[in-house]
Amino acid sequence: xxxxxxxxxxxxxxxxxxxxxxxxxxxxxxxxxxxxxxxxxxxxxxxxxxxx
Amino acid sequence: xxxxxxxxxxxxxxxxxxxxxxxxxxxxxxxxxxxxxxxxxxxxxxxxxxxxxxxxxxxxxxxxxxxxxxxxxxxxxxxxxxxxxxxxxxxxxxxxxxxxxxxxxxxxxxxxxxxxxxxxxxxxxxxxxxxxxxxxxxxxxxxxxxxxxxxxxxxxxxxxxxxxxxxxxxxxxxxxxxxxxxxxxxxxxxxxxxxxxxxxxxxxxxxxxxxxxxxxxxxxxxxxxxxxxxxxxxxxxxxxxxxxxxxxxxx
Numbered sequence: 646x647x648x649x650x651x652x653x654x655x656x657x658x659x660x661x662x663x664x665x666x667x668x669x670x671x672x673x674x675x676x677x678x679x680x681x682x683x684x685x686x687x688x689x690x691x692x693x694x695x696x697x
Numbered sequence: 698x699x700x701x702x703x704x705x706x707x708x709x710x711x712x713x714x715x716x717x718x719x720x721x722x723x724x725x726x727x728x729x730x731x732x733x734x735x736x737x738x739x740x741x742x743x744x745x746x747x748x749x750x751x752x753x754x755x756x757x758x759x760x761x762x763x764x765x766x767x768x769x770x771x772x773x774x775x776x777x778x779x780x781x782x783x784x785x786x787x788x789x790x791x792x793x794x795x796x797x798x799x800x801x802x803x804x805x806x807x808x809x810x811x812x813x814x815x816x817x818x819x820x821x822x823x824x825x826x827x828x829x830x831x832x833x834x835x836x837x838x839x840x841x842x843x844x845x846x847x848x849x850x851x852x853x854x855x856x857x858x859x860x861x862x863x864x865x866x867x868x869x870x871x872x873x874x875x876x877x878x879x880x881x882x883x884x885x886x887x888x889x890x891x892x893x894x895x896x897x898x899x900x901x902x903x904x905x906x907x908x909x910x911x912x913x914x915x916x917x918x919x920x921x922x923x924x925x926x927x928x929x930x931x932x933x934x935x936x937x938x939x940x941x942x943x944x945x946x947x948x
Contacts, residue, residue, distance in 0.1 A: 646721045676729065681736050686813055689737070691915045693908050694810045694822070694839045695885050 745819040745846025760866040778928030781829040794862040794939045819846030830870045834890035837905040868930040872904045872923035
């Protein structure tokens with residue numbers, strides 16, 4: 646899968662490396678900003694308040 | 698036969714390719730799970746702590762309408778603490794410092810105990826039905842014990858007499874740590890005006906901080922009680938114990 650993606654990437658080697666790195670950074674950012682807080686809330690909610 | 702094999706894949710080759718893709722997806726998932734753990738344990742902690750530090754400085758600047766003229770000694774008596782006027786639901790209104798928990802213990806307090814919007818961003822959440830600093834009764838807040846940028850991991854190591862400072866736009870309320878209580882999560886009576894009793898005890902202002910217990914679980918609540926000891930107006934400058942942090946010099 647990743648080998649195929651790598652072959653699809655256009656341009657010379659340094660452009661491909663740059664594209665791939667950017668893609669990884671974008672995915673990591675999306676995960677940290679949107680996915681992880683939601684997963685955190687669903688999985689590891691730790692209550693600190695008192696309530697009925 | 699050889700010619701045909703080159704042009705279309707055999708069943709074996711298809712299975713190998715599919716398994717290859719599945720394998721790569723599983724490896725990716727594993728990496729994401731590890732990344733999530735790193736985010737939860739360290740990255741998010743650092744981000745939230747940083748946000749809180751920035752926010753305490755911003756509030757400090759917003760409230761500091763005039764520079765304190767002289768730094769008055771900590772024991773100067775400014776009389777009875779005025780009651781804080783209160784704010785709407787969800788609004789930031791104070792910074793709470795507990796020097797025993799470290800040089801960077803200041804966290805902003807907001808008027809709500811909502812998990813996703815308040816507590817998970819490192820705030821002290823004020824129980825809206827409880828009283829305000831300086832009011833007779835109980836100023837009750839909640840905060841995470843660990844993670845989410847919380848400085849509260851060592852909160853069970855407070856010693857009697859330790860100070861809890863609440864900074865508002867009006868000034869600095871000094872509470873003195875009184876005692877702990879370990880209770881079940883349903884013990885709502887701890888945030889009543891007089892813990893355990895729904896009546897105000899005359900001239901008594903308490904602070905109640907609820908957090909989770911044990912350290913990495915939430916089967917119980919650790920309750921930290923403090924009693925209002927003194928007050929100083931903003932013009933008198935911050936108490937010496939939080940002077941560095943409350944003037945934005947420690948990050």
